[in-house]
Amino acid sequence: MSSDEAPTPRSVDTLCARAPAPANTSSRPLVPPLELAVVYCPQDLGHVDALYDRSAQGYIYARERHPNADQLAAKIAALEGAESALVCASGMAAISAAILPLLGQGDHLLLAAELYGKTTVLVARELARLGITHTTFDAANPSDLASKITPRTRAILIETLSNPLLRVADLASIALAARAWGVPLIVDNTFAPVICRPIEQGAALVVHSATKMIGGHSDLTLGVVAGLAPLVEGARATAAAFGLTGNPFESWLALRGLATLPVRMERASRTAHLLGQRFEAEPRVRRVWYPLLDSHPDSQRAGALLSAGGSMLTIEIGGRAEVDAFMRALPSIPFAPSLGDVQTTLSHPCTTSHRGQDPQTLERLGIVPGVVRISVGLEDPEDLWREFAGALAAVERVAREGAR
Ligand SMILES: Cc1ncc(COP(=O)(O)O)c(C=O)c1O
Incomplete structure (x- = not known):
């Protein structure tokens, strides 16, 4: 036995308590091993x-x-x-x-x-x-x-x-x-x-x-x-x-x-741009924010600075009641106050990410109760549009009933 080789323990307790010897391998794993160790053991x-x-x-x-x-x-x-x-x-x-x-x-x-x-x-x-x-x-x-x-x-x-x-x-x-x-x-x-x-x-x-x-x-x-x-x-x-x-x-x-970030960003950016164009053509949608749309206040800068428009898309559709109706009409596109998932999700800044901020400041910035933030995922763009168009129709019905 060489001096740095551990002696064989006599007791089963010692045998069980001690960490195993590092794996003796000349093979390199293709993907990184998960290393959960909290502490490492310096030689001296x-x-x-x-x-x-x-x-x-x-x-x-x-x-x-x-x-x-x-x-x-x-x-x-x-x-x-x-x-x-x-x-x-x-x-x-x-x-x-x-x-x-x-x-x-x-x-x-x-x-x-x-x-x-x-x-x-x-x-x-x-x-x-x-x-x-x-x-x-x-x-x-x-x-x-x-x-x-x-x-x-x-x-x-x-x-x-x-x-x-x-x-x-x-x-x-x-x-x-x-x-x-x-x-x-x-x-x-x-x-x-x-x-x-x-x-x-x-x-x-x-x-x-x-x-x-x-x-x-x-x-x-x-x-x-x-x-x-x-x-x-x-x-x-x-x-x-x-x-x-x-x-x-x-x-x-x-x-x-x-590993898949560039592919996801490229695909989601294309879908978000398309959805932005479709939302812009909808009378029920008051405003659309997507950096590469001509209507966006910073579209020129976006064109120069960004290699794609990104996966985020924001719309304004009336007030809180319309947003509620929109979200309820989208059971397959969850209201999930985060972003960046492979599936498309919705968020409502006024009640989530910007909750508790001064309402006047939010209003001045344009972050009003009718604003919905959409994190576009990897679904088929036409499937997404069919669902969004159906939800806009539901918002229209709610607005008509409210006006009666
Ligand atoms: C732009 C931006 N920065 C920072 C954060 C905070 O990130 P985390 O929730 O991982 O703390 C968020 C969360 O939504 C965000 O949208």
């Missing part, structure tokens, strides 16, 4: 030092780093053209990990006025409690940005395609201003993976809710931060301390989702 104290200063490759503790998250992070970094990436426990964890290391008491954030509701809540309620202030600006028309920067501004946070009206951020102008002021631009690219690469436009960091298109199957909750290596390392340290990092199983699942 010098090895611990080497692992922490990264002169040796490897792992110590899963909250800090683990193989499945590193595999996912490497793929997302390549997808976004980023130097480095970090996997977090959710999209909100990724946003928190990206911004927290940049902020201290008395600091200031510049924030797009139209954002996922919880991102606004994070800044306006949670960070405000820590003495961090913010100002909003219109990311699609950032002409007043310069007047809103302060000496304490530490970051600018926007979305490529805003949630839910799909306004297209003027990434190039905002990135130019951010660079001139030496402030990092952080872009939430959740709605536009593959179809937009904000880092090429000058963003310092990109964040994703991988729960959505990247995972693609509504069975995992994860987020990603990608971008300049020093900023990602700052996010990594904050994520490890606050416990914001993602777990192995969901990272492994997200890698599986990522």
Whole structure:
């Protein structure tokens, strides 16, 4: 027996309690193994030092780093053209990990006025409690940005395609201003993976809710931060301390989702564009937001910035009663307040993603009770249209009855 071979235990208790020897194999698996280990066993104290200063490759503790998250992070970094990436426990964890290391008491954030509701809540309620202030600006028309920067501004946070009206951020102008002021631009690219690469436009960091298109199957909750290596390392340290990092199983699942992401985005974008055109021709539909439709306020920018229009489509159909009738008439297209699934789903921003926000601000932005957000999936486009057209007819009946 060599000195590093384990002795055969005498007791059945010891035999059962100890981990098995690592598999003795020269075969490489085709797909990444799922590695659920919480902790790794350094050879000695010098090895611990080497692992922490990264002169040796490897792992110590899963909250800090683990193989499945590193595999996912490497793929997302390549997808976004980023130097480095970090996997977090959710999209909100990724946003928190990206911004927290940049902020201290008395600091200031510049924030797009139209954002996922919880991102606004994070800044306006949670960070405000820590003495961090913010100002909003219109990311699609950032002409007043310069007047809103302060000496304490530490970051600018926007979305490529805003949630839910799909306004297209003027990434190039905002990135130019951010660079001139030496402030990092952080872009939430959740709605536009593959179809937009904000880092090429000058963003310092990109964040994703991988729960959505990247995972693609509504069975995992994860987020990603990608971008300049020093900023990602700052996010990594904050994520490890606050416990914001993602777990192995969901990272492994997200890698599986990522394999089909470009195909899903391409197919869903084509269907969403077609449905948008059909909705536009319907008198019952007051308004349609799809970035590549000529009627969209940012269609020109969308054409230049995006390689496809994306899988999100938003319509306005009257008020809350009409939305209720529309959703009830669509039993096969679920009301599911998320997005990015392989199947088409509906959401109602006023009661879900933007719940609890100031109604006047929402009204000013156009996020009114008649707005329905559609996450387009991979079904046959004609099947989808037949169902949507039937639901619009049901809305018409409700409206007629209401008018009597
Ligand atoms: C644009 C955007 N960013 C971030 C998030 C938060 O992601 P998660 O639910 O994974 O925390 C969401 C969730 O809907 C979102 O739509």
